[in-house]
Amino acid sequence: MISELLNDPNTGKYFVLATLLFFGAIETFAGHLKNSNRTLHDWMAEFGGFVLLAIASFAGLFGINYLGEQFFPTAHYSMADLSLWIAVPLYMFTDDIAQYWYHRSAHEHNFLWKHHRVHHAAEQMGVMVSYRNSAFYFLFLPNVWIAAIFTFLGMIPATIIGLMVKQLVVASSHSTFKWDEYLYKIKALSPVMWVVEHIFVTPSFHYAHHGKSKADNISDPNGNFGNAFTIWDQLFGTATFTRKYPTQFGLQTDPKDSWASQLFYPIITSDKPGSELAKGHKKISSATNEAIAVELEAGTHLWCQCGFSKNAPFCDGSHHGTKIKPIAFDMKKKRTVKLCNCKHTKASPFCDDTHLNL
Numbered sequence: 001m002i003s004e005l006l007n008d009p010n011t012g013k014y015f016v017l018a019t020l021l022f023f024g025a026i027e028t029f030a031g032h033l034k035n036s037n038r039t040l041h042d043w044m045a046e047f048g049g050f051v052l053l054a055i056a057s058f059a060g061l062f063g064i065n066y067l068g069e070q071f072f073p074t075a076h077y078s079m080a081d082l083s084l085w086i087a088v089p090l091y092m093f094t095d096d097i098a099q100y101w102y103h104r105s106a107h108e109h110n111f112l113w114k115h116h117r118v119h120h121a122a123e124q125m126g127v128m129v130s131y132r133n134s135a136f137y138f139l140f141l142p143n144v145w146i147a148a149i150f151t152f153l154g155m156i157p158a159t160i161i162g163l164m165v166k167q168l169v170v171a172s173s174h175s176t177f178k179w180d181e182y183l184y185k186i187k188a189l190s191p192v193m194w195v196v197e198h199i200f201v202t203p204s205f206h207y208a209h210h211g212k213s214k215a216d217n218i219s220d221p222n223g224n225f226g227n228a229f230t231i232w233d234q235l236f237g238t239a240t241f242t243r244k245y246p247t248q249f250g251l252q253t254d255p256k257d258s259w260a261s262q263l264f265y266p267i268i269t270s271d272k273p274g275s276e277l278a279k280g281h282k283k284i285s286s287a288t289n290e291a292i293a294v295e296l297e298a299g300t301h302l303w304c305q306c307g308f309s310k311n312a313p314f315c316d317g318s319h320h321g322t323k324i325k326p327i328a329f330d331m332k333k334k335r336t337v338k339l340c341n342c343k344h345t346k347a348s349p350f351c352d353d354t355h356l357n358l
Protein backbone atom coordinates (compact mmCIF):
# COMPACT_ATOMS: atom_id res chain seq x y z
CA MET A 1 0.00 0.00 0.00
CA ILE A 2 2.69 2.52 1.08
CA SER A 3 4.92 1.34 -1.74
CA GLU A 4 2.08 1.88 -4.22
CA LEU A 5 1.44 5.39 -2.88
CA LEU A 6 5.12 6.30 -3.06
CA ASN A 7 5.31 5.16 -6.66
CA ASP A 8 2.29 7.21 -7.69
CA PRO A 9 3.31 10.74 -8.77
CA ASN A 10 -0.20 11.95 -7.77
CA THR A 11 0.59 11.28 -4.09
CA GLY A 12 2.75 14.41 -3.95
CA LYS A 13 -0.05 16.55 -5.43
CA TYR A 14 -2.64 15.22 -2.98
CA PHE A 15 -0.23 15.84 -0.09
CA VAL A 16 0.35 19.44 -1.20
CA LEU A 17 -3.41 20.05 -1.30
CA ALA A 18 -3.92 18.32 2.06
CA THR A 19 -1.22 20.47 3.68
CA LEU A 20 -2.73 23.65 2.27
CA LEU A 21 -6.18 22.65 3.53
CA PHE A 22 -4.75 21.76 6.95
CA PHE A 23 -2.93 25.06 7.49
CA GLY A 24 -5.69 27.00 5.71
CA ALA A 25 -8.24 25.51 8.13
CA ILE A 26 -6.11 26.45 11.16
CA GLU A 27 -5.68 30.00 9.86
CA THR A 28 -9.43 30.26 9.20
CA PHE A 29 -10.51 28.90 12.59
CA ALA A 30 -7.94 31.07 14.37
CA GLY A 31 -9.63 34.08 12.77
CA HIS A 32 -6.52 35.10 10.84
CA LEU A 33 -8.34 35.17 7.52
CA LYS A 34 -11.26 37.15 8.94
CA ASN A 35 -8.85 39.75 10.27
CA SER A 36 -6.79 39.72 7.10
CA ASN A 37 -6.37 42.99 5.23
CA ARG A 38 -5.35 41.27 1.99
CA THR A 39 -6.48 43.10 -1.11
CA LEU A 40 -7.92 41.47 -4.21
CA HIS A 41 -4.45 41.89 -5.75
CA ASP A 42 -2.94 39.89 -2.88
CA TRP A 43 -5.42 37.02 -3.31
CA MET A 44 -4.88 37.02 -7.07
CA ALA A 45 -1.09 37.01 -6.59
CA GLU A 46 -1.34 34.05 -4.20
CA PHE A 47 -3.82 31.87 -6.09
CA GLY A 48 -2.41 32.93 -9.47
CA GLY A 49 1.08 31.96 -8.27
CA PHE A 50 -0.27 28.58 -7.13
CA VAL A 51 -1.68 27.90 -10.60
CA LEU A 52 1.56 29.07 -12.27
CA LEU A 53 3.64 26.72 -10.10
CA ALA A 54 1.32 23.82 -10.96
CA ILE A 55 1.70 24.60 -14.68
CA ALA A 56 5.50 24.88 -14.33
CA SER A 57 5.63 21.54 -12.48
CA PHE A 58 3.65 19.75 -15.22
CA ALA A 59 5.77 21.43 -17.90
CA GLY A 60 8.93 20.32 -16.07
CA LEU A 61 7.76 16.70 -15.82
CA PHE A 62 6.69 16.46 -19.47
CA GLY A 63 9.66 18.48 -20.73
CA ILE A 64 12.29 16.43 -18.92
CA ASN A 65 10.57 13.17 -19.82
CA TYR A 66 10.49 14.15 -23.50
CA LEU A 67 14.10 15.40 -23.60
CA GLY A 68 15.30 12.43 -21.56
CA GLU A 69 13.64 9.95 -23.91
CA GLN A 70 15.16 11.74 -26.91
CA PHE A 71 18.71 12.17 -25.69
CA PHE A 72 19.25 9.82 -22.71
CA PRO A 73 16.82 6.91 -23.19
CA THR A 74 18.98 4.47 -21.22
CA ALA A 75 18.86 6.74 -18.18
CA HIS A 76 15.08 6.33 -17.84
CA TYR A 77 14.41 4.52 -14.52
CA SER A 78 18.15 3.71 -14.35
CA MET A 79 18.30 4.65 -10.64
CA ALA A 80 14.99 3.13 -9.58
CA ASP A 81 16.77 0.56 -7.40
CA LEU A 82 18.80 3.08 -5.41
CA SER A 83 18.18 2.64 -1.69
CA LEU A 84 15.77 5.17 -0.17
CA TRP A 85 18.38 5.83 2.53
CA ILE A 86 20.57 7.32 -0.19
CA ALA A 87 17.96 8.58 -2.64
CA VAL A 88 15.91 10.66 -0.15
CA PRO A 89 18.88 12.68 1.25
CA LEU A 90 20.33 12.96 -2.26
CA TYR A 91 17.08 14.43 -3.58
CA MET A 92 16.45 16.69 -0.59
CA PHE A 93 19.95 18.16 -0.37
CA THR A 94 20.24 18.66 -4.15
CA ASP A 95 16.84 20.33 -4.23
CA ASP A 96 17.45 22.49 -1.19
CA ILE A 97 20.91 23.82 -1.98
CA ALA A 98 19.75 24.71 -5.50
CA GLN A 99 16.76 26.52 -4.00
CA TYR A 100 19.01 28.35 -1.51
CA TRP A 101 21.19 29.81 -4.28
CA TYR A 102 18.26 30.56 -6.61
CA HIS A 103 16.40 32.33 -3.81
CA ARG A 104 19.53 34.21 -2.68
CA SER A 105 20.25 35.22 -6.29
CA ALA A 106 16.70 36.56 -6.52
CA HIS A 107 17.57 38.97 -3.70
CA GLU A 108 20.98 39.90 -5.04
CA HIS A 109 20.39 40.34 -8.78
CA ASN A 110 18.03 42.99 -10.04
CA PHE A 111 16.41 41.05 -12.89
CA LEU A 112 15.52 38.06 -10.70
CA TRP A 113 14.46 40.32 -7.81
CA LYS A 114 11.72 41.79 -10.00
CA HIS A 115 10.29 38.28 -10.30
CA HIS A 116 10.53 37.53 -6.59
CA ARG A 117 9.45 40.86 -5.10
CA VAL A 118 5.77 39.83 -5.28
CA HIS A 119 6.67 37.25 -2.62
CA HIS A 120 7.87 40.06 -0.33
CA ALA A 121 5.04 42.45 -1.14
CA ALA A 122 2.80 40.36 1.16
CA GLU A 123 2.05 42.43 4.25
CA GLN A 124 0.68 39.43 6.15
CA MET A 125 2.03 35.93 6.46
CA GLY A 126 -0.15 32.97 5.51
CA VAL A 127 0.20 29.55 3.97
CA MET A 128 -0.57 30.85 0.45
CA VAL A 129 2.23 33.43 0.62
CA SER A 130 4.63 30.63 -0.33
CA TYR A 131 3.10 30.65 -3.83
CA ARG A 132 3.60 34.35 -4.52
CA ASN A 133 6.21 34.42 -7.29
CA SER A 134 6.16 35.44 -10.94
CA ALA A 135 5.69 33.14 -13.94
CA PHE A 136 9.33 33.68 -14.93
CA TYR A 137 10.52 32.81 -11.40
CA PHE A 138 8.62 29.52 -11.50
CA LEU A 139 9.79 28.72 -15.02
CA PHE A 140 13.42 28.69 -13.86
CA LEU A 141 12.78 27.36 -10.36
CA PRO A 142 15.42 24.62 -9.96
CA ASN A 143 13.11 22.52 -7.78
CA VAL A 144 10.69 22.01 -10.67
CA TRP A 145 13.44 20.63 -12.91
CA ILE A 146 15.24 18.66 -10.21
CA ALA A 147 12.00 16.86 -9.21
CA ALA A 148 11.39 16.07 -12.89
CA ILE A 149 14.94 14.71 -13.37
CA PHE A 150 14.73 12.51 -10.26
CA THR A 151 11.34 11.24 -11.47
CA PHE A 152 12.77 10.46 -14.91
CA LEU A 153 15.64 8.56 -13.30
CA GLY A 154 13.08 6.43 -11.45
CA MET A 155 13.58 7.83 -7.94
CA ILE A 156 9.86 8.50 -7.59
CA PRO A 157 9.40 7.38 -3.94
CA ALA A 158 12.42 9.47 -2.85
CA THR A 159 11.08 12.50 -4.72
CA ILE A 160 7.63 12.10 -3.18
CA ILE A 161 9.00 11.69 0.36
CA GLY A 162 11.30 14.70 -0.15
CA LEU A 163 8.47 16.81 -1.56
CA MET A 164 6.21 15.91 1.36
CA VAL A 165 8.83 16.91 3.97
CA LYS A 166 9.60 20.10 2.06
CA GLN A 167 5.92 20.97 1.65
CA LEU A 168 5.34 20.56 5.39
CA VAL A 169 8.31 22.77 6.27
CA VAL A 170 7.56 25.45 3.66
CA ALA A 171 3.81 25.63 4.34
CA SER A 172 4.32 25.76 8.11
CA SER A 173 7.08 28.38 7.92
CA HIS A 174 4.76 30.77 6.02
CA SER A 175 1.59 29.98 7.96
CA THR A 176 0.17 32.24 10.66
CA PHE A 177 0.10 29.10 12.83
CA LYS A 178 3.50 29.59 14.48
CA TRP A 179 4.02 26.09 15.86
CA ASP A 180 7.52 26.84 17.13
CA GLU A 181 6.28 29.71 19.30
CA TYR A 182 4.45 27.22 21.55
CA LEU A 183 7.51 25.01 21.85
CA TYR A 184 9.94 27.88 22.51
CA LYS A 185 7.85 28.75 25.57
CA ILE A 186 8.60 25.36 27.15
CA LYS A 187 12.03 25.84 28.72
CA ALA A 188 12.80 22.12 28.90
CA LEU A 189 12.46 21.89 25.12
CA SER A 190 14.98 24.63 24.42
CA PRO A 191 17.89 22.29 23.55
CA VAL A 192 15.60 20.18 21.32
CA MET A 193 14.39 23.32 19.56
CA TRP A 194 18.01 24.41 19.10
CA VAL A 195 18.65 21.22 17.16
CA VAL A 196 15.38 21.54 15.21
CA GLU A 197 16.01 25.17 14.19
CA HIS A 198 19.59 24.41 13.19
CA ILE A 199 18.33 21.78 10.74
CA PHE A 200 14.87 22.84 9.56
CA VAL A 201 13.42 26.22 8.62
CA THR A 202 11.00 27.23 11.38
CA PRO A 203 8.34 29.97 11.29
CA SER A 204 10.58 32.21 13.42
CA PHE A 205 13.52 31.75 11.01
CA HIS A 206 11.45 32.41 7.91
CA TYR A 207 9.31 35.20 9.36
CA ALA A 208 12.56 37.13 9.87
CA HIS A 209 13.18 36.86 6.12
CA HIS A 210 9.74 38.39 5.45
CA GLY A 211 10.08 41.17 8.05
CA LYS A 212 9.90 44.66 6.59
CA SER A 213 13.23 45.98 7.82
CA LYS A 214 16.23 45.08 9.91
CA ALA A 215 15.52 48.10 12.11
CA ASP A 216 13.30 45.95 14.38
CA ASN A 217 16.37 43.88 15.37
CA ILE A 218 14.46 40.70 14.42
CA SER A 219 14.06 40.83 10.65
CA ASP A 220 16.69 40.11 8.05
CA PRO A 221 15.13 40.40 4.59
CA ASN A 222 18.63 39.88 3.14
CA GLY A 223 19.29 36.64 5.00
CA ASN A 224 17.58 33.42 6.11
CA PHE A 225 17.17 32.27 2.51
CA GLY A 226 16.72 28.56 3.33
CA ASN A 227 13.73 26.67 1.99
CA ALA A 228 13.55 23.42 3.99
CA PHE A 229 16.95 23.41 5.78
CA THR A 230 18.78 26.19 7.63
CA ILE A 231 22.14 24.52 7.12
CA TRP A 232 22.99 26.46 3.93
CA ASP A 233 22.40 29.80 5.65
CA GLN A 234 24.67 28.71 8.47
CA LEU A 235 27.29 27.46 6.03
CA PHE A 236 27.27 30.60 3.86
CA GLY A 237 26.90 33.15 6.67
CA THR A 238 23.33 34.34 6.09
CA ALA A 239 21.58 32.81 9.12
CA THR A 240 19.97 34.77 11.96
CA PHE A 241 18.20 32.99 14.82
CA THR A 242 16.19 35.20 17.20
CA ARG A 243 13.24 33.01 18.24
CA LYS A 244 11.17 36.16 17.78
CA TYR A 245 8.67 37.28 15.13
CA PRO A 246 8.53 40.58 13.26
CA THR A 247 5.23 42.42 13.42
CA GLN A 248 5.60 44.26 10.12
CA PHE A 249 5.92 42.46 6.80
CA GLY A 250 6.22 43.59 3.20
CA LEU A 251 8.37 46.01 1.23
CA GLN A 252 9.71 49.19 2.80
CA THR A 253 8.51 51.13 -0.25
CA ASP A 254 5.60 49.52 -2.05
CA PRO A 255 3.84 51.24 -4.97
CA LYS A 256 1.10 48.55 -4.82
CA ASP A 257 1.52 47.10 -8.29
CA SER A 258 -1.30 45.14 -9.88
CA TRP A 259 -1.29 41.36 -9.47
CA ALA A 260 -0.92 41.01 -13.25
CA SER A 261 2.30 43.02 -13.43
CA GLN A 262 3.67 41.24 -10.35
CA LEU A 263 3.03 37.81 -11.85
CA PHE A 264 3.72 38.51 -15.52
CA TYR A 265 6.49 41.14 -15.58
CA PRO A 266 8.04 42.00 -18.09
CA ILE A 267 5.15 41.02 -20.41
CA ILE A 268 2.85 43.17 -18.27
CA THR A 269 4.53 46.17 -16.67
CA SER A 270 3.35 48.37 -13.82
CA ASP A 271 1.70 51.73 -14.42
CA LYS A 272 2.63 52.94 -10.92
CA PRO A 273 5.13 55.82 -11.00
CA GLY A 274 8.54 54.79 -9.65
CA SER A 275 7.68 51.09 -9.50
CA GLU A 276 10.53 48.64 -10.07
CA LEU A 277 8.13 46.86 -12.42
CA ALA A 278 7.48 49.94 -14.56
CA LYS A 279 8.79 49.95 -18.13
CA GLY A 280 12.41 51.12 -18.31
CA HIS A 281 12.80 51.45 -14.53
CA LYS A 282 16.40 51.98 -13.46
CA LYS A 283 17.93 52.43 -10.03
CA ILE A 284 19.16 56.03 -9.73
CA SER A 285 22.05 56.94 -7.47
CA SER A 286 21.24 59.32 -4.63
CA ALA A 287 24.83 59.45 -3.36
CA THR A 288 26.20 62.97 -3.03
CA ASN A 289 29.59 64.44 -2.36
CA GLU A 290 28.71 65.68 1.10
CA ALA A 291 27.50 64.43 4.46
CA ILE A 292 23.89 64.80 5.62
CA ALA A 293 23.32 66.18 9.11
CA VAL A 294 20.27 64.65 10.80
CA GLU A 295 18.76 64.73 14.25
CA LEU A 296 18.13 61.13 15.28
CA GLU A 297 15.90 59.82 18.02
CA ALA A 298 17.20 57.12 20.37
CA GLY A 299 16.75 53.66 18.83
CA THR A 300 17.84 51.62 15.81
CA HIS A 301 18.25 53.29 12.43
CA LEU A 302 19.12 51.92 8.99
CA TRP A 303 21.78 53.70 6.97
CA CYS A 304 21.67 53.26 3.20
CA GLN A 305 24.90 51.75 1.96
CA CYS A 306 23.85 51.08 -1.63
CA GLY A 307 23.38 54.72 -2.65
CA PHE A 308 20.01 54.14 -4.36
CA SER A 309 17.66 55.15 -1.54
CA LYS A 310 15.13 57.88 -2.28
CA ASN A 311 15.21 58.64 1.43
CA ALA A 312 18.99 59.14 1.75
CA PRO A 313 20.87 58.79 3.98
CA PHE A 314 18.38 56.20 5.29
CA CYS A 315 17.56 52.86 3.69
CA ASP A 316 14.22 52.65 1.87
CA GLY A 317 14.62 49.11 0.53
CA SER A 318 16.06 50.14 -2.85
CA HIS A 319 19.06 47.86 -2.20
CA HIS A 320 16.92 44.81 -3.08
CA GLY A 321 18.31 43.31 -6.25
CA THR A 322 21.90 44.13 -5.23
CA LYS A 323 24.40 42.43 -2.92
CA ILE A 324 24.60 45.53 -0.73
CA LYS A 325 22.75 45.63 2.57
CA PRO A 326 21.79 48.52 4.83
CA ILE A 327 23.75 49.06 8.04
CA ALA A 328 21.76 49.08 11.26
CA PHE A 329 23.09 51.30 14.03
CA ASP A 330 21.85 52.26 17.48
CA MET A 331 21.54 55.70 19.00
CA LYS A 332 21.56 55.66 22.78
CA LYS A 333 19.94 59.13 22.97
CA LYS A 334 18.59 61.82 20.71
CA ARG A 335 21.51 63.47 18.90
CA THR A 336 22.44 65.30 15.70
CA VAL A 337 24.98 63.38 13.61
CA LYS A 338 26.59 63.69 10.20
CA LEU A 339 25.80 60.59 8.14
CA CYS A 340 27.90 59.68 5.12
CA ASN A 341 26.18 60.05 1.78
CA CYS A 342 29.14 59.55 -0.57
CA LYS A 343 29.13 55.86 0.52
CA HIS A 344 32.92 55.76 0.81
CA THR A 345 33.31 56.40 4.54
CA LYS A 346 35.40 53.99 6.55
CA ALA A 347 33.46 54.88 9.70
CA SER A 348 30.00 53.92 8.45
CA PRO A 349 27.41 55.18 8.92
CA PHE A 350 29.14 58.39 9.98
CA CYS A 351 30.97 60.82 7.72
CA ASP A 352 34.77 60.67 8.03
CA ASP A 353 35.37 63.38 5.40
CA THR A 354 36.46 60.83 2.77
CA HIS A 355 34.23 62.72 0.31
CA LEU A 356 36.69 65.65 0.44
CA ASN A 357 39.28 63.46 -1.30
CA LEU A 358 37.02 62.00 -3.98
Ligand code: FES
Binding pocket: 303, 304, 305, 306, 307, 308, 309, 314, 315, 316, 317, 318, 319, 320, 324, 325, 326, 327
Ligand atom coordinates in the same frame (compact mmCIF):
# COMPACT_ATOMS: atom_id res chain seq x y z
S1 FES B 1 18.27 51.54 0.18
FE1 FES B 1 18.78 50.02 1.63
S2 FES B 1 20.94 50.03 1.62
FE2 FES B 1 20.44 51.59 0.18
